[in-house]
Each structure stands twice: as structure tokens, then as C-alpha cells.
Amino acid sequence: MRSLIRSRTPRRIGDPAPSRWSWRMQRLMLTPAFRLFLRAGVPVVLTFGAATWWLSDADRRAAIWESVAEARASFETRPEFMVQLMAVDGADDALAAEIRTVVPLDFPLSSFDLDLGSIRDSIIALDPVQTATVRIRPGGVMQVDVTPRRPVAIWRSRDGLALIDVMGVHIRALDSRMDRPDLPLIAGQGASEHVKEALSLYRAAAPLGNRLRGIVRMGERRWDVVLDRNQRILLPEAAAVQALERVLTLDKAQDILSRDITRVDLRLSARPTVQMSDYATKTWWEIRQVSGQ
Numbered sequence: 069m070r071s072l073i074r075s076r077t078p079r080r081i082g083d084p085a086p087s088r089w090s091w092r093m094q095r096l097m098l099t100p101a102f103r104l105f106l107r108a109g110v111p112v113v114l115t116f117g118a119a120t121w122w123l124s125d126a127d128r129r130a131a132i133w134e135s136v137a138e139a140r141a142s143f144e145t146r147p148e149f150m151v152q153l154m155a156v157d158g159a160d161d162a163l164a165a166e167i168r169t170v171v172p173l174d175f176p177l178s179s180f181d182l183d184l185g186s187i188r189d190s191i192i193a194l195d196p197v198q199t200a201t202v203r204i205r206p207g208g209v210m211q212v213d214v215t216p217r218r219p220v221a222i223w224r225s226r227d228g229l230a231l232i233d234v235m236g237v238h239i240r241a242l243d244s245r246m247d248r249p250d251l252p253l254i255a256g257q258g259a260s261e262h263v264k265e266a267l268s269l270y271r272a273a274a275p276l277g278n279r280l281r282g283i284v285r286m287g288e289r290r291w292d293v294v295l296d297r298n299q300r301i302l303l304p305e306a307a308a309v310q311a312l313e314r315v316l317t318l319d320k321a322q323d324i325l326s327r328d329i330t331r332v333d334l335r336l337s338a339r340p341t342v343q344m345s346d347y348a349t350k351t352w353w354e355i356r357q358v359s360g361q
Contacts, residue, residue, distance in 0.1 A: 149178050149179050150176045150179070151175060151176060151204060151208050151209070152208040153208070153210070154168070154210045155205075155209050158213055159196075159197075162240075163216055167191055167197075167212065167214070170191065179204050182210065184203070188201065191214065195237070195238050195240060196239045196240055198215045198216060199215040200214045200215070217233040218233055218234075219232065219239050219251060220263065220267060221251055221254050221267065222242060222252070222254070224253060224255040224282075225257075225260075229241065229243070229245060231248065231251070232263060234263055234267070236260035253283070254266045255284045255285070256285030256286060259285035262285065265291070265309075266283050268309050269291060269293065272309050272313055273312060273316070276325075279296050280295060282294045290303055290305045290335070291308055293312060298330060299329065299330060299332075300330070300331040301315055301331070301332045302331060302335050303335070304336075304337055305335075314334075315332055329342050331343045
């Protein structure tokens with residue numbers, strides 16, 4: 069009877085609900101971010117750790133850098149990337165030689181080793197160069213196109229003679245005035261800053277021909293026109309061209325510049341004066357004395 073009662077006693081069945089940690093793990097696995105971390109993050113972390121450990125050896129790193137350098141060198145030195153020579157267009161022989169001096173390249177070179185911007189800056193830094201462009205031309209040629217400054221006058225300063233352009237920029241030194249007899253000569257401190265005005269005076273003084281020796285800037289304010297026979301025309305600060313034209317008109321009418329005078333002073337436009345030479349002054353006084361007797 070007792071055994072029969074025991075057999076009828078119901079057995080205990082396990083609780084089908086998951087444990088707390090199991091439930092949390094299941095909820096975590098349902099999170100998209102966590103699944104993404106398992107699929108991508110964990111492999112990346114493991115790969116990075118393995119790579120870091122493998123690259124911690126100095127010999128391995130050196131071998132890698134050497135392989136990369138060899139691969140880069142073999143690519144950059146391919147024939148289609150090699151520059152064989154430099155061509156300079158737009159410059160005379162002297163300027164071309166100066167450009168090759170400031171750009172001392174030993175060809176052949178890889179185009180990857182050429183800093184075209186730096187080369188262009190070095191060329192433009194030359195006084196005779198106004199603008200320049202540098203490019204790699206097909207066929208392995210580094211093409212340099214130069215626009216040189218055009219000299220319009222010779223400037224005589226304390227440092228000697230120099231060619232200058234219309235803006236007064238120094239181009240190059242000049243050994244002798246006769247090296248460029250076709251250019252006008254200007255002198256005086258500050259003359260290079262007023263080249264356009266000096267050229268206007270030279271054009272106005274064209275009737276003087278070979279008598280004109282040069283134009284001198286005086287006191288950084290005005291100009292003197294220098295002629296042969298030690299004659300000078302002193303021009304005012306303002307309207308200098310018009311004053312010079314009046315003198316030339318008077319000379320055409322009365323030949324005053326062919327007389328024995330040393331200067332024509334027009335600094336005071338209301339009172340122009342003429343200074344005679346010492347010999348002419350002495351002769352004039354002698355004539356007055358004779359006339360007074």
C-alpha cells in the first residue's frame with residue numbers, strides 16, 4: 069500500500085524559464101550593435117593585436133620599409149617618368165645660362181623627384197625674369213618658358229650702371245654705357261622710381277639729337293636735362309615735359325642752346341633765367357665797360 073502511494077506521487081519537472089544570465093545573454097545577442105561587434109570588431113581587434121605583435125620586431129619593420137622603398141623606386145624610375153634634359157625658351161644665351169646655374173639639376177632624374185614649384189620660384193627670383201612657367205613635356209623634357217624683363221633705360225647709381233625696366237626693376241649690371249647706346253641714360257637717387265616720366269622727357273627732347281647726354285634726378289624731386297658742352301636745362305617739379313617743350317620752342321626760334329650758356333633754369337616758371345659761361349660773362353662785362361667809355 070505504501071509503495072502504491074509513492075508511485076502515485078507526481079514527479080517534479082524542471083523550470084523551463086532561462087536563468088538570469090542566460091536571459092541577459094540572449095537579450096545581448098539580440099542587440100544589433102553587439103552582433104556587429106562580434107562579426108567585425110573582434111576580428112579587427114585580434115588582427116590589430118597580431119599585427120602589432122608581429123611589427124614589434126625591428127628587423128621585420130626594416131624589411132617591410134626596404135621592400136616598399138624598392139617597389140616605389142622601381143615604379144618612379146620607369147622610362148616614362150624619367151626627365152632627360154631641360155629646355156629654356158624665351159631667354160637669351162646669358163639668361164639661359166643663369167637659369168641653368170640657379171637650377172643645378174643632374175639629369176636624368178625621375179619626375180617624382182622634381183619640385184616644379186620650387187624650381188619656378190628660383191627662376192622668378194632672378195632679376196631679368198618677369199614671369200616663368202615650368203612643366204614636364206612628353207619625351208622626358210623639363211620645359212621652362214621665360215618672359216624676360218625688357219630694358220628701357222640705363223640707370224647710373226653709386227653701384228655703377230644697370231639696365232632697368234619701365235617699372236624701375238633692376239635687370240642686370242652693365243659694364244659700359246656704349247654696350248647699350250640705344251637706351252636712354254638716367255641718373256640720380258630715386259631716378260629708377262620715375263622711369264615713365266624720364267622716358268617722356270626723352271621723347272620730348274628728341275629734337276636735341278646727339279646733344280642729349282642724359283637726365284638726372286635732383287633731390288628726388290625734379291629733373292635736369294644734361295647736354296653736351298656742359299649745358300643743363302633745370303626743369304621744375306611739376307609739368308616738366310611742358311617746360312622742356314617751351315625751351316625747345318625758344319631754341320628753335322632763337323638758338324639759345326647754341327650760344328655760350330651753361331644752364332637754362334626753369335624751376336620758377338614765372339621767372340626763367342639763363343646762366344652764361346665764365347668766358348661769356350667776362351666778355352659781356354668787357355663790352356659794357358667799352359660801351360660805358
